Structure formats: structure tokens, C-alpha cells
Amino acid sequence: xxxxxxxxxxxxxxxSFLQASxxxxxxxxxxxxxxxxxxxxxxxxxxxxxxxxxxxxxxxFGIWAHWSAQCVPEVGDWYARSMYLQGHGHYDHxxxxxxxxxxxxxxxxxxxxxxxxxxPEELLDLYAKAGAKYFVALANHHDNFDAYDSKYHGxxxxxxxxxxxxxxLWAQAARQRGLHFGVSNHSAHAxxxxxxxxxxxxxxxxxxxxxxxxxxxxxxxxxxxxxxLDPQELYTGPSMVIPDGITSIKAAQDWHEANDRLxxxxxxxxxxxxxxxxxxxxxxxxxxxxxDLLYFDNYGLPLGQAGLDITAHFYNANxxxxxxxxxxxxNAKFLPPERRAGLVExxxxxFREGIxxxxxxxxxxxxxxxxxxxMYEGHQYKPASAVIHRLCDIVAKNGNLLLSVPLRGNGTxxxxxxxxxxxxxxxxxxxxxxxxxxxxxxRYGEGPTRVRADAEESATMAFGAEDIRYTTKGGALYAIAxxxxxxGVLRLxxxxxxxxxxxGAIERVEVLGASEPLTFTRTAKGLHVRVPEGLAGxxxxxxxxxxxxxx
Numbered sequence: 001x002x003x004x005x006x007x008x009x010x011x012x013x014x015x016s017f018l019q020a021s022x023x024x025x026x027x028x029x030x031x032x033x034x035x036x037x038x039x040x041x042x043x044x045x046x047x048x049x050x051x052x053x054x055x056x057x058x059x060x061f062g063i064w065a066h067w068s069a070q071c072v073p074e075v076g077d078w079y080a081r082s083m084y085l086q087g088h089g090h091y092d093h094x095x096x097x098x099x100x101x102x103x104x105x106x107x108x109x110x111x112x113x114x115x116x117x118x119x120p121e122e123l124l125d126l127y128a129k130a131g132a133k134y135f136v137a138l139a140n141h142h143d144n145f146d147a148y149d150s151k152y153h154g155x156x157x158x159x160x161x162x163x164x165x166x167x168x169l170w171a172q173a174a175r176q177r178g179l180h181f182g183v184s185n186h187s188a189h190a191x192x193x194x195x196x197x198x199x200x201x202x203x204x205x206x207x208x209x210x211x212x213x214x215x216x217x218x219x220x221x222x223x224x225x226x227x228x229l230d231p232q233e234l235y236t237g238p239s240m241v242i243p244d245g246i247t248s249i250k251a252a253q254d255w256h257e258a259n260d261r262l263x264x265x266x267x268x269x270x271x272x273x274x275x276x277x278x279x280x281x282x283x284x285x286x287x288x289x290x291x292d293l294l295y296f297d298n299y300g301l302p303l304g305q306a307g308l309d310i311t312a313h314f315y316n317a318n319x320x321x322x323x324x325x326x327x328x329x330x331n332a333k334f335l336p337p338e339r340r341a342g343l344v345e346x347x348x349x350x351f352r353e354g355i356x357x358x359x360x361x362x363x364x365x366x367x368x369x370x371x372x373x374x375m376y377e378g379h380q381y382k383p384a385s386a387v388i389h390r391l392c393d394i395v396a397k398n399g400n401l402l403l404s405v406p407l408r409g410n411g412t413x414x415x416x417x418x419x420x421x422x423x424x425x426x427x428x429x430x431x432x433x434x435x436x437x438x439x440x441x442x443r444y445g446e447g448p449t450r451v452r453a454d455a456e457e458s459a460t461m462a463f464g465a466e467d468i469r470y471t472t473k474g475g476a477l478y479a480i481a482x483x484x485x486x487x488g489v490l491r492l493x494x495x496x497x498x499x500x501x502x503x504g505a506i507e508r509v510e511v512l513g514a515s516e517p518l519t520f521t522r523t524a525k526g527l528h529v530r531v532p533e534g535l536a537g538x539x540x541x542x543x544x545x546x547x548x549x550x551x
Contacts, residue, residue: 038319038326041305041312046342050315052359053327055180055292056344058437059133060395061428064184064404065123065170066369068141069106069113069161072409073097076372080106080143084196084211085256086203087249105197105212107234110145110155111225115162118411120173127405128177130421131428133436136182136295136402137170139285144190144234148289152280155234160226171289182293182329185282188302191236191268195260198241202252214238239271267303279306286314290321293329295346295363295402300339301332311343331361346402349457353450355440356398364390364457365404366420372406376414384423385539389463392480392540393451395435396444396469427539430513434478434542438471441551442501445469446494447482465541468492477502477545478512484536490543495527495550504549511535512542 039045070079075093082090084101091101098104127135140146146156148167157166167183174181197213200206218230240260246252267275286294294314301307311330318328330343346361366382367375375381391401405417413421428435447467455461463482468490471478481490495502509518509529520529527545535541 037312037316039312039315041308043308043339043342046308046311046315047339050342051326052344053329055327056134056329056400057359057439059180060400060435060438061131061391062134062136062180062182062400062402063127063130063132064136064138064363064402065407066138066184066365066404067166067407067411068138068143068147068370069110069145069409070141070143071371071407072109072113074371074373074408076368076374077370078142079370080109080141081193081196084199085253086201087253100206100209101197101211102200102206102209103212105216105231106143107155107212107216107226107231110143110234111161113157113161113409115157115164115166115409115411118162118407120169121176123407123413124170124173124177124179126418126421126425128179129429130424131432131435132179132403134180134182134293135170135174136184136293137167137174139167139183139185140187140281142186142189142193142297144187144194144236146187146281146285148285150281151284151288152277153233154229160229167285167289171291180292181289182295183285183289183291184295184297185285185302186297187281188265188278188296188298188307189263191271191274192240192260192262194235195238195240196242196256197235198238199252199256200242202246202249207247208244214241236274237271239268239274263299265298265300265302265304265307267306275303275306278303279310282310283313286310286317290317292318292327293331295331296333298332299334331363351451351453351455352394352397352399353453354397355444359398359400361400361402362390362394363402363404365406366417367406369404370406371408376416379416381416381420384420384427387420387424388427388539389461389482391435392469392482393445395438396440396471396480398440423539431480431540431542433473433512433544434471434480438473438478441470441472441477443470443494446492449482465490468494470494472551475546475551477550479543479545481531481541481543482539484538484541485531488530488533490529490531490541491526492529493526495522495545497522497524502547502550504547506545506547506550508546510544512544518543 039049073079075090079090082088083094085091139148146153149158149165150156171181197211200208200210213235216231221227221229242255296302301311315328319326331346332343333346335345340358344359344361346363349364350362394401407413445468449461449463449467465481465483465485467482469480479492506522509520511518511531518529520527531541
């Protein structure tokens with residue numbers, strides 16, 4: 001995703017959105033729990049009461065299906081918006097492939113999403129074998145379409161497109177394989193993100209002709225596939241419409257960038273119905289599918305007080321489901337330090353420089369978030385080695401990695417993606433002991449390659465055998481070398497003789513996947529370990545080190 005502009009967010013009201021709306025009769029009253037609610041819808045309550053569950057800290061690695069109708073064109077991210085931006089490649093693709101957006105809007109693409117080759121059980125088998133301990137399904141994106149059996153939004157995958165409960169079937173397959181299940185909610189920004197659907201061409205033979213969202217209403221659907229549905233509920237209504245009279249493509253692009261492209265978490269002042277519906281839809285998602293994890297694609301919590309209300313509701317409901325024990329995880333981004341303890345902060349395609357005091361998560365993708373055929377045909381995905389290096393770095397710094405593997409619109413993954421998953425499975429099958437269930441050591445690692453928190457993910461980081469990442473579990477120290485040493489000998493400087501980090505004796509060193517101990521020497525320059533030649537070329541080599549005074 002492109003860089004978003006941030007805001008400081010709204011001032012939080014004392015009266016919750018849920019309470020105010022219930023009193024006004026616009027939504028149902030809050031759910032009653034058997035025990036008094038532990039969490040109130042305030043940041044103070046979330047921060048004071050929340051603790052990250054052990055299952056999440058142990059899991060370390062999750063896989064995400066960031067899958068929606070925007071995967072149907074197979075041209076990458078944000079199609080539902082950029083197909084309405086004249087001058088964008090997606091606009092050109094749409095006109096050539098489907099027709100002009102005044103006649104064929106994104107709602108038609110929603111209905112072309114058939115998921116006709118989707119086999120969630122087979123995919124979850126691949127994900128679990130690759131080492132994932134949790135799985136996250138996209139519940140809705142900025143395109144405002146619910147991929148579940150939504151009670152409050154007719155534009156959903158049971159009624160349109162796949163005509164199947166995508167989230168429900170993902171949940172069933174994940175839980176059958178012992179994976180924790182999460183959902184991602186991106187829809188809070190739909191109210192401004194979709195406004196280009198109300199726009200028009202600034203140049204050309206159809207200049208000035210408004211796109212489909214501007215003129216379609218419920219009555220227009222009579223006799224069509226969408227009869228009974230209101231396009232305005234999908235496109236969110238005309239709250240920020242580009243004015244008439246713009247006559248250049250650049251001027252139109254500039255207008256959209258300065259207006260409906262701005263990114264903040266305030267509820268739309270001119271569209272309070274959107275916030276009410278968002279809350280109802282999200283509460284329905286939580287109550288119907290009982291996820292373990294709820295991911296918000298937001299800077300902080302979405303839509304002001306509504307985001308606080310849904311988070312408190314999720315925490316309280318989760319405790320009711322688990323006999324009073326809190327097992328819930330909420331992800332959000334760019335949290336100020338004083339709020340980070342209230343949930344699990346996520347860093348989109350991001351890094352950390354050192355060990356974080358609180359558990360955190362990075363989400364990234366092997367390609368683009370929505371399927372892009374060019375990345376497959378050009379063999380442009382991140383290789384398994386890059387994913388492994390990223391995972392080891394994150395885990396050593398008290399984090400988790402959530403990895404997106406894009407699906408085609410039909411629900412399949414391509415051969416390059418299958419190869420990446422198979423390579424991950426091979427490495428995790430041998431070395432997962434150094435990842436799952438571990439905690440950080442006294443130092444995250446060592447080596448010449450430095451990771452900056454502000455680094456762009458596209459920046460080249462050539463990890464090598466001198467780059468070591470440390471984890472601990474069950475009385476053992478694990479050292480993961482992010483490459484093969486040309487000499488066949490790894491040197492761990494943090495474990496040198498008389499090291500203040502490891503003052504005791506080292507009694508045994510072994511490489512994971514083999515039972516025989518390895519030969520090692522310990523000097524003032526480090527612990528020197530000769531590794532088996534059979535591991536030459538490995539992406540990363542994990543050692544298990546035992547002794548006294550190491551932990």
C-alpha cells in the first residue's frame with residue numbers, strides 16, 4: 001500500500017458510541033455477559049486490563065488470505081479505487097477489459113468474483129505445513145464488501161459473487177487443523193476511499209460523464225442480478241464528490257489526492273449512518289465467527305469511539321467464550337507509546353531495531369496485497385529465504401510475522417507461491433523448534449547487517465552467516481545464522497569466553513534436525529561451531545546450545 005497521511009485522531013467522548021446509539025434506538029443494546037464487563041470502551045481501560053495471550057506469543061508465524069474481488073482483474077492493489085482514476089493503469093485495464101466505469105463499475109467485478117476453484121482445506125494444509133500457527137482471513141476491504149454472511153450488509157459473499165460464506169469456511173478449515181483464527185477488517189475507510197466512483201473522466205470523448213456510483217439507485221436493479229440491493233450502500237453514498245468542471249487528468253488526480261485520499265481515523269461527520277453500520281457489521285463479525293484475532297487496517301482504532309466500543313466488546317465477549325480468560329488479540333498501527341499495551345501493535349511491511357518490551361507483529365506479503373499476475377509471470381515474489389530471514393529477525397525481537405500469500409480471484413495460488421510454501425515447510429520442519437514457543441534472549445543478535453525501523457521493505461538487506469539471531473525456550477539457547485559460512489564454521493561473538501551475556505559453561509551444541517552434537521571451541525573472540533557440510537546453501541542454520549548461565 002502507498003504511504004498514508006496520518007491525523008492525530010479525534011478527542012474521545014465520555015459516552016460510548018454504543019451507548020449513545022442504543023439509547024437513540026439506532027442499534028441494539030450492548031450484549032449482556034454472565035460476568036460484569038472487565039473492559040470499558042476507553043483507552044485507559046484497554047491499557048490497564050489487557051495482556052497478550054500466550055497462544056499468540058507462542059505462535060510466532062501466521063498466514064493471511066488477503067482475498068477479495070479486487071483479485072479478479074489480477075493487476076494488483078486498490079483496483080476498486082484506481083479503476084475510477086483516469087490516467088491510472090487500472091482505469092485503462094478496466095476500460096479495455098470490462099468497459100467504461102460509467103457503465104461497468106466495481107460492483108460488477110464483485111459479482112465476477114466466483115471463487116469457483118477455491119479449496120480452503122487444501123490451502124490450510126499447505127499453510128499449516130509451512131509452520132503457520134494462526135490464519136487470518138480478510139473479512140472486508142476498503143471496497144466495502146463483506147466476505148461473510150453479514151446480517152447488516154446486503155453486499156456480502158453469500159448474496160453476491162461467490163455465494164458462499166468465505167469467512168465461515170476459512171474458519172472451519174483453520175480450526176480443524178488446530179490453527180487459531182483471525183479476521184481482518186479494512187472497511188472503516190470505505191466512506192472516502194470509494195468516492196472516486198462518483199467521479200468522471202476529465203478528458204476524452206466521455207469527459208464529464210459521471211461514473212456508475214453517481215447515478216445508480218436500488219430501483220435501477222429491477223430485473224438485474226443485483227435486484228433488491230442498493231448500490232449506494234456499497235459505494236457508501238456521495239459524501240466527498242469531485243466537483244464539475246475539472247478538465248485535465250492531472251487536476252482530477254490532484255483533487256482526489258488532496259481530498260478523498262487523505263487518511264485519518266475520524267468518523268465521517270457528513271455520514272454518521274456509515275459509522276453506525278460499520279459498528280453493526282463488525283460486531284456481527286465478532287459474534288458470529290468468534291475470532292481469536294481482529295486486525296484493523298487503521299492508525300490506532302477506527303472511527304473514533306466506535307473503534308473503542310468494538311474492541312471492548314470483543315475483549316469482553318472473548319472472555320465470556322473462554323470462561324473468564326482473555327484470549328483475544330487486536331491489531332492496529334502507529335500507536336503512541338502510552339496506548340501500545342492496550343492491544344498488539346502491527347507494523348505494515350515494517351521492522352524493529354531491537355527487542356521490544358511488548359509483543360508486536362509485522363504483516364507483509366510475498367507480492368502485492370491483491371493478486372498481480374505480473375509478479376507471478378516475472379517471478380518477482382519474495383523468495384522463501386527472505387521470508388525466513390525476516391521471521392528470524394522479528395521473533396528474536398519479541399514479534400510475530402503475519403505473511404500474506406495472494407490468491408487469484410478463483411481461489412487458487414500459483415506454482416511460484418506453492419514453491420515458496422514448500423520451501424518454508426522444509427525449513428520450518430527442521431528448524432521450527434527455534435521459532436515456535438520461544439522468547440527473546442538477552443540480546444536479539446549480532447552481525448554486520450543493521451535493520452532500521454524506518455527502512456523501506458524494498459531496501460536490500462543481504463543477510464549472511466555473520467548475522468545471528470537468538471531465541472530461547474525450555475532451558476536452551478537457539479542461535480540462528482542467516483546464511484552458510486564459507487569456512488564451514490560459525491562464530492558467535494556474544495558467546496565468547498568470559499562473555500557477560502553468557503558467563504557460564506557451554507556443554508552441548510547441536511544443529512536442529514540432527515541428534516549428534518557438533519564440535520565447538522570457545523575463545524575470547526567467540527563460540528566457534530563447525531556445521532555439517534550437508535547444510536551448505538541453507539537459508540538459515542539453527543543451533544541449539546545448552547549449558548549453565550546461558551539464560
